[in-house]
Amino acid sequence: MGISGSKKPKFLLAKFAEGFEFEVCMPNYVENTSSSTHCPTNIWCIVKFVHKNTSISVIKEGQEINSFNFDHNCEVTNEQPEELIFTIKFTDDYKKSLRWKVRCKTLEEYSEWIKFLKQSLRSKWIISSKCQICSKSFGFRVRKHHCRKCGKCICDDCSPIRSTLPELAYTEMVRICTECGKKIESNRKSMLPLDTPNFTHRK
Known part of the structure; x- marks a missing residue:
């Protein structure tokens, strides 16, 4: 940061x-x-x-x-x-x-x-040759992405969540990893339904 x-x-x-x-x-x-x-x-x-x-x-x-x-x-x-x-x-x-x-x-x-x-306050993006959640190696079939919340280098399967992050000035839906998604879901569950524009989970 x-x-x-x-x-x-x-x-x-x-x-x-x-x-x-x-x-x-x-x-x-x-x-x-x-x-x-x-x-x-x-x-x-x-x-x-x-x-x-x-x-x-x-x-x-x-x-x-x-x-x-x-x-x-x-x-x-x-x-x-x-x-x-x-x-x-x-x-x-x-x-x-x-x-x-x-x-x-x-x-x-x-x-x-x-x-x-x-x-x-945004996290710097981490450089990695493997997904930092599932450890898959990145290549032609496994694309590299980054979580806008924590900055981890992740694959598509480990980042199915899209969310706004007003505390980091992300007002539009951005890519979130599953680990950060669990924390966001826990914090927002009591305030907002998960199907609102603030938080979506890709099917």
Whole structure:
């Protein structure tokens, strides 16, 4: 996974070097005079996100206050397009789990960043000469495919499932391996029937 493997929207490419300013709601540690301890309170502040290699550097008032990359359990949640707010859950480079609310300036910026962050979470495709589920060797009769969820190299028989993956910005039906299909089926069974457009199993 990582930023380098994703297609960046044009407006992101043009501004990556200088960074993007956002309002971010994050804990602000203030001194509690009654107990002489530091208690976190959430505040909105202006920070800049700057792309560096495969990570995002977070700059506040000219100083880097944090950084994170997409191999550290990053997740986009709680999308609120009407408020131009979304939440990122991630483990920073100091191994600390954080949850920040991010507020964009425009709907275009909001939509593009949501899409970009989700695309950056996609697994890289694995190279293999055999199906990583049934171990069949690829050749003229056995074609090579890839699961869009986990990135495994698989044959057609081991990838009969098609599903949307909104968490990875796949809004159309894409190929899923049987292993990931079982997990998706288990998660969605209580919410959606399996014959909806969100999940299909080839006969």
